[in-house]
Amino acid sequence: xxxxxxxxxxxxxxxxxxxxxxxxxxxxxxxxxxxxxxxxxxxxxxxxxxxxxxxxxxxxxxxxxxxxxxxxxxxxxxxxxxxxxxxxxxxxxxxxxxxxxxxxxxxxxxxxxxxxxxxxxxxxxxxxxxxxxxxxxxxxxxxxxxxxxxxxxxxxxxxxxx
Amino acid sequence: xxxxxxxxxxxxxxxxxxxxxxxxxxxxxxxxxxxxxxxxxxxxxxxxxxxxxxxxxxxxxxxxxxxxxxx
Numbered sequence: 001x002x003x004x005x006x007x008x009x010x011x012x013x014x015x016x017x018x019x020x021x022x023x024x025x026x027x028x029x030x031x032x033x034x035x036x037x038x039x040x041x042x043x044x045x046x047x048x049x050x051x052x053x054x055x056x057x058x059x060x061x062x063x064x065x066x067x068x069x070x071x072x073x074x075x076x077x078x079x080x081x082x083x084x085x086x087x088x089x090x091x092x093x094x095x096x097x098x099x100x101x102x103x104x105x106x107x108x109x110x111x112x113x114x115x116x117x118x119x120x121x122x123x124x125x126x127x128x129x130x131x132x133x134x135x136x137x138x139x140x141x142x143x144x145x146x147x148x149x150x151x152x153x154x155x156x157x158x159x160x161x162x
Numbered sequence: 163x164x165x166x167x168x169x170x171x172x173x174x175x176x177x178x179x180x181x182x183x184x185x186x187x188x189x190x191x192x193x194x195x196x197x198x199x200x201x202x203x204x205x206x207x208x209x210x211x212x213x214x215x216x217x218x219x220x221x222x223x224x225x226x227x228x229x230x231x232x233x
Binding site: 021026027039 | 170176208232233
């Protein structure tokens with residue numbers, strides 16, 4: 001089975017999942033997101049992630065929760081409560097988690113969010129000096145990245161069969 | 163409160179094939195084993211497992227048709 005290195009990890013927030021589940025092409029896009037999680041070479045099974053607090057918010061949106069679990073892995077954030085109790089807003093918490101994800105290959109991350117929430121990340125003080133390690137993609141831009149990653153999988157699968 | 167007795171996961175067919183082949187504690191009836199063997203290695207598979215054992219209860223190809231019903 002071909003395993004693929006993707007250029008960035010995928011970190012979804014609740015607004016992206018909500019947006020995606022109301023998208024007219026949600027079925028093929030979700031299937032591709034699941035595929036990307038399953039075939040990634042780096043950080044196996046943890047390539048696509050979501051915070052535990054966002055997971056709780058959206059886990060009942062699909063008819064079957066296993067599909068959400070298949071697409072994104074829950075990452076714990078309880079340590080933030082313990083070590084950074086003054087951080088109350090979810091955007092800041094997610095950005096801190098995104099920065100922690102940079103410790104592992106491929107050392108860069110996309111935050112997928114809704115079109116409405118994109119600016120909340122882009123204008124955040126923690127990301128102002130971050131030129132490329134963390135990129136924010138809202139709505140259709142995120143779908144384009146999923147399509148691009150999926151095409152990479154298809155190319156590498158074809159090469160492995162040649 | 164209903165007790166949770168099974169869990170559903172998404173796996174690659176190749177991983178399920180290897181699990182069945184390499185772990186002698188995995189329980190799977192012949193009909194399900196046959197379905198597993200018929201998958202292509204890179205198929206995505208919905209796998210229903212029994213909690214508290216290594217029993218694979220059922221497998222289904224995870225394709226757009228199944229997703230349309232369950233998403």
